Amino acid sequence: MSTQGEPASRKVARELRLKIENGSLPPGSQLPSERTIASQYEIARTTATEAIRLLEQEGLVVRMHGKGNFVRSEKPLIRLGGDRYSKKFRGGPTPFRRECEKAGLTPRIEVLAVDRAQPPEDIAALLRVDSGSKSTLRRSNHYFANDEPLQVVTTYIPWVIAEGTALTQRKQVGKDGIYGRLEERGHLMMTISEEVTSRMPDVIEKELLQIPAGTPVLEVLHTSFDQDKVPFEATRFVLRGDRNGLLYQLSVD
Amino acid sequence: MSTQGEPASRKVARELRLKIENGSLPPGSQLPSERTIASQYEIARTTATEAIRLLEQEGLVVRMHGKGNFVRSEKPLIRLGGDRYSKKFRGGPTPFRRECEKAGLTPRIEVLAVDRAQPPEDIAALLRVDSGSKSTLRRSNHYFANDEPLQVVTTYIPWVIAEGTALTQRKQVGKDGIYGRLEERGHLMMTISEEVTSRMPDVIEKELLQIPAGTPVLEVLHTSFDQDKVPFEATRFVLRGDRNGLLYQLSVD
């Protein structure tokens, strides 16, 4: 009644949101059941459900079938640094492992695919290869922390560069990872370019990353250039937005 | 019927999604009305609505009261470059104007606030100032392209630095913008740090940026460091995720 003409579902959402923001419903706590809300406000259960859904879409609430609705609890952020390609880390753990350890999480990496594949158009444009044929080697990995999937990372390397190297093997690519092999092939990483965007996950990503409603993904399109300014590798990172951040440090001019 | 046990709303969503992805429902086109869908599939209208809502949350569809439901049409992306602070652009149009012109859009900037304010905790930590008092100058701007709001940008400068300069004026800050004034004050921008995250907008941002459902924001927390590695300015960018991208180019090592 407080705001004229305000739909009941929004009013309920607004009051619950307030309780979440001021801490009377702390992160991780359970909301009143939908039937309880309905009777308290004297509305139909569908209307209470609608209110919860509004909060879910804002990323404030997660709904759990059979258990209840809960205030979303914050989880530690994995910070991908812009310096993650720095040679100072060569020989050590991979950037993802480093970040997980920093956050006190147990990393795991799963290989999704290693094959010769047709690159998507955006990747083909970055690598200046044909998008209509199997012009690239594709290496796709799935990254987990504490067995929760956080990232899907797919690297494309022009087939003419990758052909005949250990990169085409599903098993270990050897010392210093793929960049070690690419150096042996004559491509030294000199500069990189990254384009960052944000969007909602598609159905497949939602499944792969077990993304709850109200959670976007970060997409990073990365390109590596060698000493001749030739792009020799491009990678698409798809990151759960609520569990990943990106950190860039730059000199000016 | 094709998939056993699949809820009707998801089945309808799946079929419409397919039509969107394969182009039989191109960007900008109108979907069948909810009542039409309901009668075609022999379901209740609420169920058809639910199907549309699923697509809306994926960012595929926008709903327009009184008009209809439409496939979301792509709009040009504003790309904020990591070099936007480069001195090579001093004296010219601001980075936002440059990007708009590149994309064929008309820029407009509106001042939301210029005042002495208590900084949020994350900003206070970056600037190493007190978050419990009015220790900063706040300058908040609203950026539009073709009269559509795209960005809300809020800059915080330690009050001890900003005090007595033109920065505290609501009007023009003068040549080369705020960085010109900060240089005069003895702070040369040498390095910057940016942390990028993605999340759903809160109610206020949704309103300010007129963000449709199924659209996340990009949040960039920017810090500038001077010749003594002192952070002298921090800015929070909140960007409509469907209209903005970030571009970083780095040298390795």
Next chain:
DNA sequence: TAGTGGTCTAGACCACTGG
């Protein structure tokens, strides 16, 4: 005005969780 989505009701039954 007719056609669209926005919201709501008062039920119903199913599916999942936990003791």
Next chain:
DNA sequence: CAGTGGTCTAGACCACTAT
């Protein structure tokens, strides 16, 4: 088992957009 959310029905009326 009881309690939770997941989904659905068959309406109803309101609010907005177009003509």
